[in-house]
Amino acid sequence: MRQDICTIPVSEVFEVKDGCPLCRMHKTVEEHIITYIMGDAMMESDVRIETNKIGFCPDHYEKMLGHNGRLQLSLMLGTHIDEIVNNLLKEGLSPQKLSQKCEEVKNRCFICEKINWGEERMINTILRLYENEEDFRNLFNSQPHFCFDHFTALVGKINKKTLKHHGEEMKKKLIAATKEYAATLSGKLNRYSYMYDYRKAGSKDFGDSRYSVEESISFLTAGEKGKTE
Template sequence: MKEKLYTIPVNDAFREDCECPLCSIYHKLEQDALEYTLRPSTYMVSERREESDKVGFCKRHAAMLNEMPDRLGLALIYKTHMDSFIKEIEQKQKEPVKQASFFKKKTEASGLAAYIGQLEKSCFVCEKIEKTFHDYLGTIFHLYKKEEEFRKLFASSKGFCTKHYGMLYEMAPERLGGALLDSFISELNQLYLENMKRVRDDLSWFVDKFDYRFKDEPWKNSKDALPRTLTKVNGL
């Protein structure tokens, strides 16, 4: 299989001994995006700072940034982000409050609630991840269509977390057709269920091992069943 720059991360993820190759891809992109955010060459450039000032960060990525060593960089980013949204909210507060209609019981501030709602949903790190991640999803279908070796790699994987299984299932009809689509969906469904059940059974034995009747029995593959379950179910 001849690899190109954009196919290497996908092939590497599917070669890993992991419960979801897409989670592996996502977490690598996430780490790159966090490091990019707190890189001086990013936050000291006004044009790039304006991007993060506008959208801010979700709770997850704010917490992860807070665990990173560049405290001054994070403080500078948040200072100008606060300048940005304080100014915007001051302007929104001057707008008249819309009265509730006969059919709507609650009132809402004109533009203010919508702005705060959007601010809560947006994240500089998430936005940086998502586009590249979506491109890698497309690469999976491209490789599945063109490369027999990748199809074998796909079939030998340990399946996917529920979220990424759903994403692949939804995208498949847009990227594949005919017998290839049928083959992909069949393999995808089988990989998901067989491996979800495998991890479920490992977790079940992990629980049983806390019963005194099984304390002298071997752990089998259950010692790390809980973190693998969290990957399968929640993508953690």
Template sequence: MKESIYTIPLMDAMKANDECPFCYIERDLEQHAIRFALGSGASYMEDDVRAQTDAAGFCRHHYKMMFDYGNRLGSALILSTHFKKLNAQLEEQISRFEPAKSSFLNRMKKTAPDTDAPRTSIGAWVADLESHCYVCDHIHANYGRYIDTFFELYVNNAEFRSLFEHGKGFCLHHFSHLAEAAANRLDEKHKKAFYSTLFDRMRSNMKRLEEEVTWFTEKYDYRNKDKDWGNSRDSVQRCMQKDRLSRLQRLQGNLLR
């Protein structure tokens, strides 16, 4: 098979010994997008990049990363034109707003608004804004190609298969994507071997984490005070990664459907 720009980063991610190679790739894409937006290349001064950040904005998680990145003036320049655009939209939304009709049943239900099914034009407008983020969109745009490349390498590259067979498996979220995607991307012969390896990797590595984090708790027993930590010292963060389902990942799930 011919190499694509996705092959080397995916091979690197498989070799990184991370709890999930796709989370590793996601972090890489995320950092690349933040650096591109705010870094020394000053892409935020380019009209075409600013048009993209003006339109997409950023989610809360990525605003936090931008703030932590430290280029406060760069962030301010991005925000100044983004807010100009937002305020023009806000004016338009308010000027044509009409409250949704309320039914007796809806008046009885005093729960939080259902943001998945907005009933007003303002609800729909903000839901649309929230479905975009300059950084998340960059990740989405590449993620599908990494999934495709994963299966191309699985079929054609023995080194990749071996990394998969000896790897730490995936977080539950990316595990589910692989389980879903394999159905369409592998023939019957490859499917059987693939699922068997995938399930074996998930079972043994989830169990390993359960044991590591349990040993972490037992280390606090004074009788174990002098015993070795083994691999359990950072098991709390690794368990959280394996089990996590971030908002970003939920969006990816929607895009794959």
């Protein structure tokens, strides 16, 4: 599988200032991989060997179902199920071993693993650029917020080895931006619940709090629920 499908240029992602940059990165890479898997990847034996062996998670089966290419999906499912029949459902194994081997397959997903692989590399690039390039530092520092998941992922990577001179600056920026956004969400949630108050039942004006529940879940889970506007 071509590795460039699992990564995108980091600077491009940070030029946009709307939502969490790493969520944008995740979403774009995920779209690239799904398009690839439902198209060219059918012809690539190394990819098919992997998808036959590990399959996909429920979320990605759902996303593939919503994508063009039901024929490709049926072929992939067919050979994945054949692999389960031929390599897992064996009588010689103890029930515990059998269950353990099946769990291993159930817990894996070709798309999740490729996204994680790409994300790991892109996070390393972010740290390298932040340490060495002032222009990128400015781009990073002008981001409006980071979701809680990606805040956690980035903060966990800050150390003297990855960011010799600018670790403290990145940590401060991450905390300030995340705190400010969390406070904004909290305010919106308050206004939203206030609008539900029976005394306000007649009013339909939720204003900017309309999607506060979705936005808050997206913030907490690196999801896409806030993008309903």
